[in-house]
Amino acid sequence: MALSRLEKAQVWLFKAVMGLLFMLFRLFSPKASTSMSGKKLPPVSDPLLLASATQLAKKIRRKEVSSVEVVRAYIDRIQEVNPFLNAVIKDRFDAALQEASQVDKLIEEETGGEEVLEDRLPLLGVPLSVKESFALQGMPFTTGLISRRGVVATVDAPPVALLKRAGAIPMGVTNTPELCMWCETHNHLNGITNNPYDLERIPGGSSGGEGSILAAAGAVMGVGSDIGGSIRMPCFFNGIFGHKTTPGVMSTENQYPPCTGRHGEYLSSGPMCRYAEDLRPLLKIMVGPNAHMLSLNTKVDLKKLRFFTIPHDGGSMLTFPISKDLLEIQRKVVQRLEADLGVEVQEVSFPELRYSFQIWNTYMGLPDDNGKPPQAFSELMGEPGRPVWPVWELLKWMIGKSEHTLAAITLALIEMTASKPSPFILEQKEKLQKQVDELLGTDGVFLYPSHPRVAPKHHHPLFRPFDFAYTGIINILGLPATQCPLGLNEEGLPMGLQVVAGKLQDHLTLEVALFLEKTFGGWRDPGAK
Secondary structure (H helix, E strand, O other): OHHHHHHHHHHHHHHHHHHHHHHHHHHHOOOOOOOOOOOOOOOOOOHHHHOOHHHHHHHHHOOOOOHHHHHHHHHHHHHHHHHHHOOEEEEOHHHHHHHHHHHHHHHHHOOOOHHHHHHHOOOOOOEEEEEOOEOOOOOEOOOOOHHHOOOEOOOOOHHHHHHHHOOOEEEEEEOOOHHHOOOOOEEOOOEEOOEOOEOOEOOOOOOHHHHHHHHOOOOOEEEEEEOOOOOHHHHHHHOOEEEEOOOOOOOOOOEOOOOOOOHHHOOEEEEEEOOHHHHHHHHHHHOHHHHHHHOOOOOOOHHHOEEEEOOOOOOOOOOOOOOHHHHHHHHHHHHHHHHHHOOOEEEOOOHHHHHHHHHHHHHHOOOOOOOOOOOOHHHHHHOOOOOOOHHHHHHHHHOOOOOOOHHHHHHHHHHHOOOOOOHHHHHHHHHHHHHHHHHHOOOEEEEEOOOOOOOOEOOHHHHOOOOOHHHHHHHHHOOOEEEEEEEEOOOOOEEEEEEEEOOOOHHHHHHHHHHHHHHHOOOOOOOOO
């Protein structure tokens, strides 16, 4: 009976908060802009934009195309689509062209041959986009916070530095939600970012700018981070590939906000791209000296893996049910795995998944080993000044005077009501962790929805705030996951799912991504639909 009362209290609180939010949003939010209504992205016309990063690097090394030509093609595409998307918030086009010219000169003078260049500079001359929460020297480093306006990165975040060292050329930085803690990419410093498949829908968050510009063919490879789904949700909503690395393998230094409390156990960085063949080489570069930990050079025979499918979270009262089209596409994936590989895909369920949000929320608030709790969100919202007062910010928001979004203010308000960790929720997590680890071992993968619905309309996540639990629980379990596109639904919106493996078994999900791309077609040009 105690459990039933807990669930009823959660549902009551959920309905009360959502009702209040809905009322406030309808009363006080500005009218939605219709400037993008009915508009659609222009299709890709330059064939250079349809080559993978791996293919472009090879063409550049072989002098089949110059780096300047490639960089110019991407500059033209960004200038063509960004007015529709607001994904790239600061470019470095002039510097990129200069660097591309230097690349072409280096290739002309290289006497060691193509193999030497491939080994030393595997991404030489290939354009790169970077999520603005990663430090990119000389670029804004604000994470959408007005109080950080004017903050410029003086160094490169380690994954960015490693990609640059491999020859990649950064084109600019992309938009994020305020402080990266929301599933819609919107802030009052840089504005709102649109989904290229439907400009009135969200691209996800917090790597939403990356997801949007990549899907629009304004970038070929990018850098994202993920503490609750911030790589996988944008990749899902935008129909591209993305990988959440096993946590602790790739450096999270020089990102903002920084890791505090136990956040370092759940935050992962990883590659985002349109083509599955780019995932493994990008990841190998981004993890640097720790690449051996992920067995990325190990050949994977999919027919020898154990496959599982989990169609939904078991009926959480906080998340919406999985839509019919997503349930159906996951069933089709199961059918193709069994038919093409001759494997058996076993359907499994874990009752503990019903508490995914509560588990994520509880563990995000736990102190580190020294007893120090994570930095309060209200403190981050006020930096470099004093912490904000959430109630006051809500009142200011109602009259259009707050520098913060309603999503950020709501998160700060919820933080004020935080209670001690529930022993029941801690127990559910430990049970789930043990069962999942035993299920997967070193040769198991499972299929799991990334979200209950395809990309929602702008601002609608305010009324469905817990749906990210489908991705967030994977962070708390410490597992690697690859987001894979699976074509478009009847509305022309991307579908997909996440493929999850045991800790440090990232190479397994990357191999499954290659199979799913070949089977379901991978990325689709949003301008061609």
